[in-house]
Amino acid sequence: MLCSMTTIDDLDARLIALLTKEPRLGVLECSRRLGVARGTVQARLDRMVDRGVITGFGPDVSPAALGYDVTAFVSMEIRQVAGHDPVADRLARIPEVLEVHTITGDSDLLCRVVARTNADLQRVIDRIVDVQGVLRTNSIIALDTPVPYRVLPLVADVPRREGR
Amino acid sequence: MLCSMTTIDDLDARLIALLTKEPRLGVLECSRRLGVARGTVQARLDRMVDRGVITGFGPDVSPAALGYDVTAFVSMEIRQVAGHDPVADRLARIPEVLEVHTITGDSDLLCRVVARTNADLQRVIDRIVDVQGVLRTNSIIALDTPVPYRVLPLVADVPRREGR
DNA sequence: TGAATGAGTGCACAATCTGCCTAGTGCTCC
DNA sequence: GGAGCACTAGGCAGATTGTGCACTCATTCA
Numbered sequence: 001m002l003c004s005m006t007t008i009d010d011l012d013a014r015l016i017a018l019l020t021k022e023p024r025l026g027v028l029e030c031s032r033r034l035g036v037a038r039g040t041v042q043a044r045l046d047r048m049v050d051r052g053v054i055t056g057f058g059p060d061v062s063p064a065a066l067g068y069d070v071t072a073f074v075s076m077e078i079r080q081v082a083g084h085d086p087v088a089d090r091l092a093r094i095p096e097v098l099e100v101h102t103i104t105g106d107s108d109l110l111c112r113v114v115a116r117t118n119a120d121l122q123r124v125i126d127r128i129v130d131v132q133g134v135l136r137t138n139s140i141i142a143l144d145t146p147v148p149y150r151v152l153p154l155v156a157d158v159p160r161r162e163g164r
Numbered sequence: 165m166l167c168s169m170t171t172i173d174d175l176d177a178r179l180i181a182l183l184t185k186e187p188r189l190g191v192l193e194c195s196r197r198l199g200v201a202r203g204t205v206q207a208r209l210d211r212m213v214d215r216g217v218i219t220g221f222g223p224d225v226s227p228a229a230l231g232y233d234v235t236a237f238v239s240m241e242i243r244q245v246a247g248h249d250p251v252a253d254r255l256a257r258i259p260e261v262l263e264v265h266t267i268t269g270d271s272d273l274l275c276r277v278v279a280r281t282n283a284d285l286q287r288v289i290d291r292i293v294d295v296q297g298v299l300r301t302n303s304i305i306a307l308d309t310p311v312p313y314r315v316l317p318l319v320a321d322v323p324r325r326e327g328r
Numbered sequence: 329t330g331a332a333t334g335a336g337t338g339c340a341c342a343a344t345c346t347g348c349c350t351a352g353t354g355c356t357c358c
Numbered sequence: 359g360g361a362g363c364a365c366t367a368g369g370c371a372g373a374t375t376g377t378g379c380a381c382t383c384a385t386t387c388a
Binding site: 028038042 | 373374375376
Binding site for chain 2: 006007008016019020023024051052053054055056057058059060061062063064065066067068071073084085088089091092093094095096097098099100101102103104105107110111112114140141142143144145146147148149150151153154155156157158159
């Protein structure tokens, strides 16, 4: 999917906003709230899903509620001869690793991890260090998250296609 | 919500996994797939929602699909006399800022931002630097994301309460 | 200009699902 | 021996979904 730029119009944005705020809403209810026909909502959703704008409707699980109160960002240098992917693959096998990015700068990979406690974080980091190809890690603990992940403002701000 | 540790059992985990893979499923269909009564699924979902394990069912929107192909992590030092929150509040007003954390280490805040292009990233960073209280920023661009954000392995791995 | 196309509206129908309730069962805890 | 809790198995009325279909409107294009 190479930069498959897509545009959304105002109705799309309003639909996403509505569903974000009240996810339990059915298609019919959405159409009522937005003042359009049911078929339109259905079509818009389908289109956004297969254009990749909406990637899913999965339940959002809170690691913290499961006892994983510690979040940290671990950057690492890796042995680069073998490339990034083998390392990323092995990192992906660690459940506490929630995401992995390859990055610019001094380090090669950046990943977000969670742990149950600071002591537990040590265990997780040890597992990461154990990964073949990882040379050195540097951890930053997230003490607080004043702005949790959100996309809504962005959606509201996207340059719009013309349309209702 | 101070460390309101919660446990899930195997059925909960299977339910989350099922819904993650096929989010469109209704309660009834879930009950069939999991081999339990409909009321049970309903009760489990309700419980997980109000215990905060499941925080929502919102549509997952892909910034990349909207043309925001560049992701970066921007760490920053701030003037600490006023505290973190005022700065975080102002950062929250920038749509391209997707999340903000206060962190340990040399910097004070870490945020994830997206932009349409590298040039556009400059614009976003400029907006961040303009934020009152921000002294200096350091940006790291995410070149690739071999492991996109996921929680499923964690859910599958959580220490389980006894139960079906 | 006129045909074709795409998007949206309204409407309808059968099939399905949801919310809610009842009753019975097995378990654990006091 | 209760009391409380979670789960199962049904039942019921009402709402919703998936799917068609016909019609309108705006845009594109030859």
